[in-house]
Each structure stands twice: as C-alpha cells, then as structure tokens.
Amino acid sequence: MRLFNSDYYANMGLADIRDKVEVGERLSFEDGIKLFECPEPLAVGALAHMVRTRLHGDKAFYVVNQHVNYTNVCVNGCVFCAYQREEGQEGGFVLSKEDVIAKIDSAALTPREIHIVGGCHPKLKLDYFEDILNAIKERLPEVVLKCFTAVEIAHFAQLENISTHEVLTRLKTAGLDMLPGGGAEIFAPETREQICPRKSTAKEWLAVHEEAHALGLKTNCTMLFGHIESIEDRIDHLIQLRESQDRGGGYTCFIPLPFLTENSQLTIENPLTGLDELRAIAISRLMLDNIPHIKAYWVMLGVKQAQAALKFGADDFDGTVVEEKIGHEAGATSEQGMTRSELTEMIKGCGCTPVERDGFFNEI
Numbered sequence: 001m002r003l004f005n006s007d008y009y010a011n012m013g014l015a016d017i018r019d020k021v022e023v024g025e026r027l028s029f030e031d032g033i034k035l036f037e038c039p040e041p042l043a044v045g046a047l048a049h050m051v052r053t054r055l056h057g058d059k060a061f062y063v064v065n066q067h068v069n070y071t072n073v074c075v076n077g078c079v080f081c082a083y084q085r086e087e088g089q090e091g092g093f094v095l096s097k098e099d100v101i102a103k104i105d106s107a108a109l110t111p112r113e114i115h116i117v118g119g120c121h122p123k124l125k126l127d128y129f130e131d132i133l134n135a136i137k138e139r140l141p142e143v144v145l146k147c148f149t150a151v152e153i154a155h156f157a158q159l160e161n162i163s164t165h166e167v168l169t170r171l172k173t174a175g176l177d178m179l180p181g182g183g184a185e186i187f188a189p190e191t192r193e194q195i196c197p198r199k200s201t202a203k204e205w206l207a208v209h210e211e212a213h214a215l216g217l218k219t220n221c222t223m224l225f226g227h228i229e230s231i232e233d234r235i236d237h238l239i240q241l242r243e244s245q246d247r248g249g250g251y252t253c254f255i256p257l258p259f260l261t262e263n264s265q266l267t268i269e270n271p272l273t274g275l276d277e278l279r280a281i282a283i284s285r286l287m288l289d290n291i292p293h294i295k296a297y298w299v300m301l302g303v304k305q306a307q308a309a310l311k312f313g314a315d316d317f318d319g320t321v322v323e324e325k326i327g328h329e330a331g332a333t334s335e336q337g338m339t340r341s342e343l344t345e346m347i348k349g350c351g352c353t354p355v356e357r358d359g360f361f362n363e364i
C-alpha cells in the first residue's frame with residue numbers, strides 16, 4: 001500500500017526510512033529522531049498505517065474488561081502523579097478484598113480481563129493480593145488477570161524482604177496471568193530522576209518484566225510522553241523496550257500514554273497537541289517492530305482521538321473498563337466506561353472492523 005509516493009518522502013529527507021518501512025527493516029535511533037522532526041505528521045502516520053495494516057489488516061481489537069484500583073495511597077510521590085495520596089491524607093482510600101470482589105460482582109458484564117493496579121501502599125502485604133487473585137479466579141476461572149505494575153511488584157518485594165522473582169512466582173500461583181505496562185514512564189535516567197525519583201529505575205522495571213516473561217507471564221509496556229522528556233528520551237525508551245523484547249519476547253502490547261496536566265505538580269510550557277499525540281503513536285508503531293499491538297487507550301486519549309489513532313498505527317481500542325480513577329484524576333474527560341456496542345460502533349465509525357479479544361489478544 002502506498003499512500004504517498006517516494007518523491008514525497010525524498011523531499012522530506014525520509015526516502016531511506018520509507019524504503020526500510022516498506023521492506024520491514026528495523027529503524028535506527030537516528031531514523032526515530034528524523035520521524036519526530038519531519039514537518040509533515042501525515043507522512044509519518046501513513047508509514048505507521050502501512051505497518052499496522054500489514055500486521056492486522058483493518059481489524060481493531062477490543063476487550064470486555066474491568067479496571068479496579070485498590071488504593072491511591074502511595075509512598076513514591078511521583079511529581080507528575082495526580083492520583084497519589086499520602087497515608088491518612090483526605091481522599092486516600094484502600095479497598096478491602098471484599099470491596100474488590102463486590103466491584104467485580106456488581107459490574108453488569110462478565111469480563112474477559114481484569115486490570116488491577118494501585119499505589120505502592122506502605123502496609124499492604126503480599127497475602128492481601130494473593131487473596132484477591134485467588135478469590136477472583138474462584139469466581140471467574142477463565143478471566144485473564146492483568147495486575148500490578150513492575151513498580152508495585154518491586155514494592156511488594158521490598159515490603160516482604162523477598163526477591164521480585166518470588167513475588168511473581170507467588171502471584172502467578174494465586175492466578176496472575178499478565179503484568180500491565182504501567183510504571184515505565186520514561187527510562188532516560190536524568191529525566192526519570194526529575195519526575196519520579198523514588199520509583200524503580202528503568203533497569204529494575206525492565207528486569208521485573210523480563211523475569212515475568214521467563215516465568216511464562218505476558219506483559220504490556222508503556223511510555224509517558226509530553227512532559228519534560230526530550231525527543232531523544234522517547235526514542236531511547238522505545239529502543240530499550242525493543243531490545244528487551246528481543247531478549248524475552250513477552251510483551252504483547254505497547255500503550256503510549258500522553259501526559260495529562262490537571263492536578264499535577266509538573267508545569268508544562270507546551271502541552272501536547274492532538275497531532276503531537278498521533279505522531280508519537282505512529283512512531284511507536286514504526287520503532288517497535290517486534291511488539292505486535294499498539295493501543296489507542298481511549299481513556300487517556302479521548303474517544304475521538306483514539307479513533308484517529310487507529311489510522312496512525314494503533315490497532316487496539318482497549319475495552320469496557322467500567323471504572324477508571326488514575327487518568328480521570330489527571331483530567332481525562334472520557335467516560336468512566338463504555339459498553340460493548342459503544343466500542344464496536346466507535347471502531348466501525350472510523351472504518352475498521354471490530355474484533356473482540358481476550359487479555360492475551362486471542363480473538364474471540
């Protein structure tokens with residue numbers, strides 16, 4: 001498929017990148033920088049759409065899923081975070097195991113995937129999480145449990161004074177199937193130090209994911225962009241994920257997360273435009289040649305921008321969600337959840353074919 005001819009790309013100095021993309025050759029760090037510097041976002045989007053179409057045709061995936069956030073109390077205090085509260089601070093909450101189960105029981109759907117994440121609480125011990133996973137799997141033995149970021153896993157290990165490998169092994173025994181991709185933020189050490197100095201380092205984040213892959217667990221991965229990071233930081237981040245995937249192969253989906261500015265301590269001089277978001281999604285598709293899926297996470301992007309992203313390299317629309325707290329604390333204006341028919345209509349509305357999937361991206 002050729003949306004633009006070779007002269008068009010040659011005029012922008014992207015002829016070599018276009019040729020590489022056409023034959024499926026890996027892009028370099030310098031290529032990634034050039035794509036961010038290209039004056040024409042549609043040219044970048046067309047290349048990403050070519051790759052997305054080669055991989056998935058016109059399919060756009062969605063999942064009947066439910067998010068549960070068990071606490072917003074967190075010891076890390078990341079500068080960008082609008083969600084976190086200190087222990088005892090007004091607005092802080094912790095769900096009991098019974099609260100979590102009640103949320104799942106009361107949802108008007110049978111989820112294929114349950115996504116559970118929360119803050120790094122100073123007192124919640126590993127048996128609390130094991131109990132929750134066991135109780136959910138008793139009720140919903142087929143559900144894919146995608147729970148706890150690598151940052152939470154490292155925090156549990158520290159609280160219990162055991163290794164992250166042991167934490168993952170115990171949680172897997174309790175029913176854990178996947179890790180979500182959160183906590184990656186941006187890997188570049190100087191930038192990471194400024195926005196989340198107490199959080200696991202990039203090396204630690206990657207090590208937990210690679211341990212999970214070695215245990216047979218699938219994982220997702222993310223990048224938080226549009227704060228104080230440079231273009232070089234973004235490309236470095238994508239290449240580190242790509243190299244990690246080369247080592248283990250367990251990443252299923254990459255989720256590019258635009259930074260939402262509301263209720264954050266970070267002041268941003270030039271907030272992202274819609275085209276900035278689409279360009280970053282497209283470049284993610286082009287750089288991550290070994291990660292099968294790119295998510296247009298409608299909660300953070302907004303539904304209309306997520307629809308546009310399906311034409312800029314993304315192939316997954318995420319899911320029904322039911323209730324979401326983290327993005328909404330940061331100013332997300334999307335609904336809390338969507339029905340299956342709303343999701344399929346949104347996908348059809350931008351000319352794609354909706355395909356229901358489970359948490360592992362198996363088509364249903």
Ligand code: SF4
Pocket residue numbers: 074075076077078081082083084118119120151196199
């Ligand atoms: S981003 Fe996560 S780890 Fe950082 S303060 Fe917020 S909840 Fe805690």
